[in-house]
Amino acid sequence: MAVEKVTVFPCGGIGDPVSSVTRLAGYILADDLLPGRVELVSIPSVITGVPDSLELVQAYPVIALDGCGHRCGSNALNLVGIKPAARLFTPRVRSETKNAIGRRRPFPEVSGQRLAKDLAERAAVIARHMLEDVEYTFERQAISPSPDGLHDESFDIEEALGYEEMEAGCFHCSGMCAFKLEKDPELRRRLEEEIKEYEELEGFEC
């Protein structure tokens, strides 16, 4: 069946530098790799009920990008009763690729920019499978408050969503259609050659 679009849900944090990495990964995916086929959604806009955001998490499969061990992206989706179609866990991807998160928050350092590319590459592979494979199936989901994990970090979000690691850092959620992870050298080439890395941005040292 495949799907018309894929929604990407970066962790949305702000205090930890990794949040700038997941945010940049979302932009690389939506602006550079799969423009028009991937939509970005933020956590607060879903909870508060911005109509476009509600539609995007219900109508299309959602790829969650969790930035750190708090797993806030996954938790936020669970709070609103939406199961992610896939989840990328940045600490695991970072361990695999050896690209450091860095320390700067306004915009990632070069290593963090590379880590953002690593995340975007994996998310793009998963998204393309969902967009192009006729065997990929997705049923529209419906939001509903599921406040078990609200303001409660003891809630085990990994267990609640039944995550299973398919490849380093790439997780499948229980009850959702399985996705494939096929490497694409052309995607890697585009990331390396077409998406510029910055050591400095108008006074912000990267």
Place this chain on the structure above:
Amino acid sequence: MAVRRICMHACGGITKVGATVARLATYVVAEELVPEKTLISCAPAFLRGVEEDVLMVVKSPSIALDGCEWSCGTNLLFLAGITPAVRFLLPEYAEAQGYDLSGGSRRYPSGVTKDFSRRVAERVAGIAAGMMESGSPYRFERPELKKQPEKWFRSAPNMEGVMEFVRIEPGVYRPATMPPLPEESAGTAGDPAPAVQGSARVAGEVGDGGAGEEVTDGG
């Protein structure tokens, strides 16, 4: 109680330039202008229940930075039983300050995105300094955290019908139920342009209660 620290709560959006401005402005305040005394609230971590992120919005007054009219920064706090001390509506503030965000980058801290974020940061820092100044009359009552999932998914632009505001200046608002800012009491707040929001009035414009009188109409 007197205020020792200020919590900044950026809207957390990702699709609009205003959200990036909100995010960058908090960094400028916390890392350059008012280090040590300002905290950056992380909305997802707050929802997750990360202790420091819950405590900071309960123990310190919040300044919400809304990147668009959907006001997710203010609204997310409201849904948890917390009313921000001040709310910035960044598109309106940008227009009033002469910034055109239409060509701004949501991805990079550059151009008008960067320039305007510094302007916002300076205004936030000024308000924060007034609230924390030694001898300031500003007082803060700790709110009680509430779980109100029954109120989720009902957004209204500019908190229409949900929260009423006093307008300090275009793009800068104080919820009517929160204490007047020191600059309001001193009569130095903002400009006297007429309110544009249905539920807001300009500080100093109202009745005989003087600057910062609470708004009671939903007008």
